[in-house]
Amino acid sequence: MIHMEQVSYSYQKNKAPIMNNVTLHESEPVIGAIWGRNGAGKTTLMSLLAGHNRPDSGTIQIMDQNPYNNLSAQGHLCYIQENHPLGKNWNMNDLVTIGSHFHSQWNHQLAKRLIDVFELPSKQKISKFSKGMKTAAQIILGLCSNASVTIMDEPTNGLDAEKRKLFYEALLETYEDNPRLILISTHHIEEIQPLCETLIVVHQGKVLYHHPMEEIRERGVLLTGLIQDIGIASQGADIIDSARMGTTSKVMIDDVYSKEWIAKAQHHGLSIEKAALQDYLVNVTRKEEARV
CATH class of the missing domain: 3.40.50.300 (P-loop containing nucleotide triphosphate hydrolases)
Known part of the structure:
Protein backbone atom coordinates (compact mmCIF):
# COMPACT_ATOMS: atom_id res chain seq x y z
CA MET A 1 0.00 0.00 0.00
CA ILE A 216 -2.61 3.88 22.19
CA ARG A 217 -6.15 4.47 23.43
CA GLU A 218 -5.44 2.38 26.53
CA ARG A 219 -2.49 4.52 27.62
CA GLY A 220 -2.60 7.43 30.04
CA VAL A 221 -3.28 6.98 33.76
CA LEU A 222 -4.56 9.94 35.82
CA LEU A 223 -3.99 9.85 39.56
CA THR A 224 -5.34 12.45 42.00
CA GLY A 225 -4.73 12.66 45.74
CA LEU A 226 -2.45 13.89 48.49
CA ILE A 227 1.02 14.85 47.29
CA GLN A 228 2.84 12.35 49.50
CA ASP A 229 0.53 9.50 48.45
CA ILE A 230 0.95 10.38 44.78
CA GLY A 231 4.71 10.38 45.24
CA ILE A 232 4.70 6.90 46.74
CA ALA A 233 2.26 5.39 44.21
CA SER A 234 3.97 6.90 41.16
CA GLN A 235 7.56 6.16 42.20
CA GLY A 236 9.48 4.91 39.16
CA ALA A 237 6.60 5.68 36.76
CA ASP A 238 6.94 7.86 33.65
CA ILE A 239 5.08 11.03 34.66
CA ILE A 240 4.22 13.14 31.60
CA ASP A 241 2.14 15.83 33.30
CA SER A 242 1.58 17.07 36.83
CA ALA A 243 -0.27 19.82 38.68
CA ARG A 244 -0.54 20.79 42.34
CA MET A 245 -3.12 22.65 44.36
CA GLY A 246 -2.36 22.99 48.05
CA THR A 247 -1.76 19.52 49.45
CA THR A 248 -3.31 17.79 46.44
CA SER A 249 -1.54 16.62 43.30
CA LYS A 250 -2.71 15.28 39.93
CA VAL A 251 -0.37 13.40 37.61
CA MET A 252 -0.62 11.70 34.23
CA ILE A 253 1.46 8.57 33.81
CA ASP A 254 2.52 7.13 30.47
CA ASP A 255 1.36 3.58 31.04
CA VAL A 256 -1.54 1.29 30.25
CA TYR A 257 -4.66 1.90 32.33
CA SER A 258 -4.91 -1.47 34.06
CA LYS A 259 -6.28 -3.44 37.00
CA GLU A 260 -2.86 -3.13 38.62
CA TRP A 261 -3.03 0.66 38.55
CA ILE A 262 -6.59 0.61 39.84
CA ALA A 263 -5.55 -1.61 42.76
CA LYS A 264 -2.52 0.59 43.51
CA ALA A 265 -4.68 3.73 43.50
CA GLN A 266 -7.16 2.15 45.87
CA HIS A 267 -4.37 0.99 48.17
CA HIS A 268 -3.01 4.54 48.47
CA GLY A 269 -6.42 6.23 48.69
CA LEU A 270 -6.11 7.90 45.28
CA SER A 271 -8.66 8.69 42.61
CA ILE A 272 -7.86 7.13 39.24
CA GLU A 273 -9.24 7.60 35.74
CA LYS A 274 -8.28 6.97 32.14
CA ALA A 275 -6.80 10.02 30.44
CA ALA A 276 -8.52 11.38 27.34
CA LEU A 277 -6.61 10.36 24.20
CA GLN A 278 -6.16 13.98 23.09
CA ASP A 279 -4.68 14.99 26.47
CA TYR A 280 -2.41 11.96 26.48
CA LEU A 281 -1.05 12.74 23.01
CA VAL A 282 -0.46 16.41 23.84
CA ASN A 283 1.46 15.50 26.98
CA VAL A 284 3.47 12.67 25.48
CA THR A 285 4.68 14.96 22.66
CA ARG A 286 5.55 17.68 25.18
CA LYS A 287 7.52 15.13 27.15
CA GLU A 288 9.33 14.13 23.96
CA GLU A 289 10.39 17.75 23.45
CA ALA A 290 11.78 17.89 26.99
CA ARG A 291 13.84 14.78 26.35
CA VAL A 292 15.59 16.27 23.30
Whole structure:
Protein backbone atom coordinates (compact mmCIF):
# COMPACT_ATOMS: atom_id res chain seq x y z
CA MET A 1 0.00 0.00 0.00
CA ILE A 2 2.35 2.77 1.20
CA HIS A 3 6.06 2.52 1.91
CA MET A 4 8.33 5.39 2.97
CA GLU A 5 11.98 4.62 3.62
CA GLN A 6 14.25 7.17 5.31
CA VAL A 7 12.50 10.12 3.66
CA SER A 8 13.71 13.65 4.27
CA TYR A 9 12.30 16.81 2.76
CA SER A 10 12.90 20.55 2.98
CA TYR A 11 10.92 23.29 1.25
CA GLN A 12 14.11 25.26 0.66
CA LYS A 13 17.65 24.13 -0.07
CA ASN A 14 20.14 24.41 2.78
CA LYS A 15 17.28 24.70 5.30
CA ALA A 16 16.50 22.30 8.11
CA PRO A 17 14.29 19.46 6.82
CA ILE A 18 10.55 19.58 7.51
CA MET A 19 10.50 15.77 7.40
CA ASN A 20 13.59 14.06 8.73
CA ASN A 21 14.50 10.45 7.96
CA VAL A 22 10.91 9.19 8.10
CA THR A 23 10.08 5.51 7.61
CA LEU A 24 6.43 4.51 7.42
CA HIS A 25 4.84 1.29 6.14
CA GLU A 26 1.18 0.34 5.87
CA SER A 27 0.58 -2.85 3.92
CA GLU A 28 -3.07 -3.64 4.67
CA PRO A 29 -6.38 -1.85 4.06
CA VAL A 30 -7.15 0.11 7.23
CA ILE A 31 -8.64 3.38 8.37
CA GLY A 32 -5.80 5.26 10.02
CA ALA A 33 -5.67 8.56 11.88
CA ILE A 34 -2.81 11.04 11.52
CA TRP A 35 -2.39 13.26 14.57
CA GLY A 36 0.11 15.95 15.42
CA ARG A 37 0.25 19.40 16.90
CA ASN A 38 0.29 22.41 14.58
CA GLY A 39 3.52 22.55 12.59
CA ALA A 40 4.42 18.94 13.32
CA GLY A 41 4.65 18.01 9.63
CA LYS A 42 1.31 16.26 9.01
CA THR A 43 0.49 18.11 5.79
CA THR A 44 4.04 17.67 4.47
CA LEU A 45 3.82 13.94 5.15
CA MET A 46 0.52 13.67 3.27
CA SER A 47 1.70 15.76 0.32
CA LEU A 48 4.78 13.55 -0.03
CA LEU A 49 2.66 10.40 0.04
CA ALA A 50 0.35 11.93 -2.56
CA GLY A 51 3.24 12.76 -4.88
CA HIS A 52 2.77 16.53 -4.67
CA ASN A 53 6.38 16.94 -3.55
CA ARG A 54 9.52 14.96 -4.28
CA PRO A 55 11.64 13.94 -1.28
CA ASP A 56 15.20 15.21 -1.00
CA SER A 57 16.30 11.72 0.00
CA GLY A 58 14.76 8.33 0.64
CA THR A 59 12.06 6.52 -1.31
CA ILE A 60 8.26 6.57 -1.42
CA GLN A 61 6.06 3.94 -3.04
CA ILE A 62 2.29 3.89 -3.40
CA MET A 63 1.02 0.51 -4.61
CA ASP A 64 4.65 -0.30 -5.56
CA GLN A 65 5.05 2.89 -7.62
CA ASN A 66 6.75 6.22 -7.05
CA PRO A 67 3.84 8.72 -6.77
CA TYR A 68 5.78 11.83 -7.85
CA ASN A 69 5.09 12.89 -11.44
CA ASN A 70 3.61 9.46 -12.16
CA LEU A 71 0.14 9.26 -13.69
CA SER A 72 -0.04 5.50 -13.21
CA ALA A 73 0.53 5.84 -9.45
CA GLN A 74 -1.92 8.74 -9.27
CA GLY A 75 -4.61 6.40 -10.55
CA HIS A 76 -4.44 4.64 -7.17
CA LEU A 77 -4.51 7.87 -5.16
CA CYS A 78 -6.96 10.45 -3.93
CA TYR A 79 -5.61 13.25 -1.74
CA ILE A 80 -8.19 15.70 -0.38
CA GLN A 81 -6.49 18.78 1.02
CA GLU A 82 -7.98 20.85 3.83
CA ASN A 83 -8.92 23.59 1.38
CA HIS A 84 -9.03 21.45 -1.71
CA PRO A 85 -8.59 23.30 -5.02
CA LEU A 86 -11.79 22.90 -7.01
CA GLY A 87 -12.72 24.69 -10.22
CA LYS A 88 -14.15 28.11 -9.35
CA ASN A 89 -17.12 27.50 -11.64
CA TRP A 90 -17.78 23.91 -10.58
CA ASN A 91 -21.09 22.81 -9.16
CA MET A 92 -21.79 19.40 -7.65
CA ASN A 93 -22.78 17.96 -11.02
CA ASP A 94 -19.35 19.00 -12.34
CA LEU A 95 -17.60 17.50 -9.30
CA VAL A 96 -19.31 14.16 -9.84
CA THR A 97 -18.55 14.14 -13.57
CA ILE A 98 -14.89 15.11 -13.16
CA GLY A 99 -14.45 12.79 -10.17
CA SER A 100 -15.67 9.85 -12.24
CA HIS A 101 -13.20 10.74 -15.02
CA PHE A 102 -10.21 10.82 -12.67
CA HIS A 103 -11.14 7.79 -10.55
CA SER A 104 -11.94 4.57 -12.36
CA GLN A 105 -13.69 3.05 -9.31
CA TRP A 106 -15.90 6.09 -8.72
CA ASN A 107 -19.09 5.28 -6.77
CA HIS A 108 -21.78 7.29 -8.51
CA GLN A 109 -24.66 5.98 -6.38
CA LEU A 110 -22.90 6.91 -3.13
CA ALA A 111 -22.10 10.36 -4.51
CA LYS A 112 -25.73 10.95 -5.38
CA ARG A 113 -26.88 9.82 -1.96
CA LEU A 114 -24.31 11.88 -0.06
CA ILE A 115 -25.26 15.01 -1.98
CA ASP A 116 -28.77 14.50 -0.63
CA VAL A 117 -27.57 13.58 2.87
CA PHE A 118 -25.44 16.72 3.16
CA GLU A 119 -28.19 18.79 1.50
CA LEU A 120 -25.97 20.23 -1.21
CA PRO A 121 -27.53 22.05 -4.17
CA SER A 122 -26.47 20.41 -7.42
CA LYS A 123 -26.38 23.49 -9.63
CA GLN A 124 -25.04 26.22 -7.33
CA LYS A 125 -21.34 27.01 -7.68
CA ILE A 126 -19.29 25.29 -4.98
CA SER A 127 -17.29 28.51 -4.60
CA LYS A 128 -20.48 30.09 -3.23
CA PHE A 129 -20.99 27.34 -0.64
CA SER A 130 -20.56 27.89 3.09
CA LYS A 131 -17.44 26.46 4.74
CA GLY A 132 -19.36 23.40 5.94
CA MET A 133 -20.90 22.79 2.51
CA LYS A 134 -17.47 23.03 0.82
CA THR A 135 -16.13 20.52 3.32
CA ALA A 136 -19.02 18.18 2.53
CA ALA A 137 -18.24 18.49 -1.20
CA GLN A 138 -14.62 17.54 -0.53
CA ILE A 139 -15.74 14.57 1.57
CA ILE A 140 -17.88 13.33 -1.32
CA LEU A 141 -14.93 13.58 -3.71
CA GLY A 142 -12.69 11.64 -1.31
CA LEU A 143 -15.06 8.88 -0.26
CA CYS A 144 -16.61 8.28 -3.67
CA SER A 145 -13.24 8.08 -5.43
CA ASN A 146 -12.82 4.53 -4.07
CA ALA A 147 -9.09 5.09 -4.55
CA SER A 148 -6.84 2.35 -3.16
CA VAL A 149 -5.06 5.00 -1.07
CA THR A 150 -7.31 7.84 0.07
CA ILE A 151 -5.78 10.64 2.14
CA MET A 152 -7.96 13.33 3.72
CA ASP A 153 -6.56 16.36 5.52
CA GLU A 154 -8.88 17.61 8.30
CA PRO A 155 -12.02 16.43 6.44
CA THR A 156 -14.45 17.57 9.16
CA ASN A 157 -13.37 21.22 9.40
CA GLY A 158 -16.44 23.44 9.26
CA LEU A 159 -18.91 20.63 9.90
CA ASP A 160 -21.26 20.76 12.86
CA ALA A 161 -21.67 17.74 15.14
CA GLU A 162 -24.55 16.29 13.11
CA LYS A 163 -22.68 16.53 9.80
CA ARG A 164 -19.52 15.07 11.33
CA LYS A 165 -21.60 12.08 12.46
CA LEU A 166 -22.92 11.70 8.90
CA PHE A 167 -19.35 11.72 7.61
CA TYR A 168 -18.26 9.02 10.08
CA GLU A 169 -21.21 6.85 9.09
CA ALA A 170 -20.45 7.27 5.38
CA LEU A 171 -16.75 6.58 6.01
CA LEU A 172 -17.49 3.25 7.67
CA GLU A 173 -20.05 2.29 5.04
CA THR A 174 -17.76 2.90 2.08
CA TYR A 175 -14.83 1.19 3.82
CA GLU A 176 -16.89 -1.91 4.58
CA ASP A 177 -18.10 -2.01 0.97
CA ASN A 178 -14.59 -1.51 -0.41
CA PRO A 179 -11.75 -1.98 2.12
CA ARG A 180 -8.78 0.21 1.25
CA LEU A 181 -6.21 2.41 2.95
CA ILE A 182 -7.86 5.60 4.22
CA LEU A 183 -5.66 8.04 6.14
CA ILE A 184 -7.34 10.93 7.94
CA SER A 185 -5.58 13.88 9.53
CA THR A 186 -7.77 15.22 12.32
CA HIS A 187 -7.93 17.37 15.44
CA HIS A 188 -11.13 15.54 16.44
CA ILE A 189 -9.16 12.49 17.59
CA GLU A 190 -11.64 11.60 20.34
CA GLU A 191 -14.47 11.39 17.83
CA ILE A 192 -12.67 9.48 15.13
CA GLN A 193 -10.58 7.08 17.21
CA PRO A 194 -13.37 4.45 17.49
CA LEU A 195 -13.35 4.17 13.68
CA CYS A 196 -9.58 3.84 13.26
CA GLU A 197 -7.40 0.76 13.40
CA THR A 198 -4.07 2.58 13.42
CA LEU A 199 -2.70 5.89 14.70
CA ILE A 200 0.23 7.78 13.22
CA VAL A 201 1.61 10.50 15.51
CA VAL A 202 3.77 13.08 13.73
CA HIS A 203 6.06 15.24 15.86
CA GLN A 204 8.81 17.63 14.82
CA GLY A 205 9.04 16.19 11.33
CA LYS A 206 9.20 12.57 12.42
CA VAL A 207 6.77 9.71 12.90
CA LEU A 208 6.84 9.40 16.69
CA TYR A 209 4.33 6.53 16.84
CA HIS A 210 2.69 4.23 14.34
CA HIS A 211 0.73 1.74 16.40
CA PRO A 212 -2.64 0.01 16.49
CA MET A 213 -5.20 2.45 17.86
CA GLU A 214 -6.31 -0.04 20.51
CA GLU A 215 -2.83 0.08 22.05
CA ILE A 216 -2.61 3.88 22.19
CA ARG A 217 -6.15 4.47 23.43
CA GLU A 218 -5.44 2.38 26.53
CA ARG A 219 -2.49 4.52 27.62
CA GLY A 220 -2.60 7.43 30.04
CA VAL A 221 -3.28 6.98 33.76
CA LEU A 222 -4.56 9.94 35.82
CA LEU A 223 -3.99 9.85 39.56
CA THR A 224 -5.34 12.45 42.00
CA GLY A 225 -4.73 12.66 45.74
CA LEU A 226 -2.45 13.89 48.49
CA ILE A 227 1.02 14.85 47.29
CA GLN A 228 2.84 12.35 49.50
CA ASP A 229 0.53 9.50 48.45
CA ILE A 230 0.95 10.38 44.78
CA GLY A 231 4.71 10.38 45.24
CA ILE A 232 4.70 6.90 46.74
CA ALA A 233 2.26 5.39 44.21
CA SER A 234 3.97 6.90 41.16
CA GLN A 235 7.56 6.16 42.20
CA GLY A 236 9.48 4.91 39.16
CA ALA A 237 6.60 5.68 36.76
CA ASP A 238 6.94 7.86 33.65
CA ILE A 239 5.08 11.03 34.66
CA ILE A 240 4.22 13.14 31.60
CA ASP A 241 2.14 15.83 33.30
CA SER A 242 1.58 17.07 36.83
CA ALA A 243 -0.27 19.82 38.68
CA ARG A 244 -0.54 20.79 42.34
CA MET A 245 -3.12 22.65 44.36
CA GLY A 246 -2.36 22.99 48.05
CA THR A 247 -1.76 19.52 49.45
CA THR A 248 -3.31 17.79 46.44
CA SER A 249 -1.54 16.62 43.30
CA LYS A 250 -2.71 15.28 39.93
CA VAL A 251 -0.37 13.40 37.61
CA MET A 252 -0.62 11.70 34.23
CA ILE A 253 1.46 8.57 33.81
CA ASP A 254 2.52 7.13 30.47
CA ASP A 255 1.36 3.58 31.04
CA VAL A 256 -1.54 1.29 30.25
CA TYR A 257 -4.66 1.90 32.33
CA SER A 258 -4.91 -1.47 34.06
CA LYS A 259 -6.28 -3.44 37.00
CA GLU A 260 -2.86 -3.13 38.62
CA TRP A 261 -3.03 0.66 38.55
CA ILE A 262 -6.59 0.61 39.84
CA ALA A 263 -5.55 -1.61 42.76
CA LYS A 264 -2.52 0.59 43.51
CA ALA A 265 -4.68 3.73 43.50
CA GLN A 266 -7.16 2.15 45.87
CA HIS A 267 -4.37 0.99 48.17
CA HIS A 268 -3.01 4.54 48.47
CA GLY A 269 -6.42 6.23 48.69
CA LEU A 270 -6.11 7.90 45.28
CA SER A 271 -8.66 8.69 42.61
CA ILE A 272 -7.86 7.13 39.24
CA GLU A 273 -9.24 7.60 35.74
CA LYS A 274 -8.28 6.97 32.14
CA ALA A 275 -6.80 10.02 30.44
CA ALA A 276 -8.52 11.38 27.34
CA LEU A 277 -6.61 10.36 24.20
CA GLN A 278 -6.16 13.98 23.09
CA ASP A 279 -4.68 14.99 26.47
CA TYR A 280 -2.41 11.96 26.48
CA LEU A 281 -1.05 12.74 23.01
CA VAL A 282 -0.46 16.41 23.84
CA ASN A 283 1.46 15.50 26.98
CA VAL A 284 3.47 12.67 25.48
CA THR A 285 4.68 14.96 22.66
CA ARG A 286 5.55 17.68 25.18
CA LYS A 287 7.52 15.13 27.15
CA GLU A 288 9.33 14.13 23.96
CA GLU A 289 10.39 17.75 23.45
CA ALA A 290 11.78 17.89 26.99
CA ARG A 291 13.84 14.78 26.35
CA VAL A 292 15.59 16.27 23.30
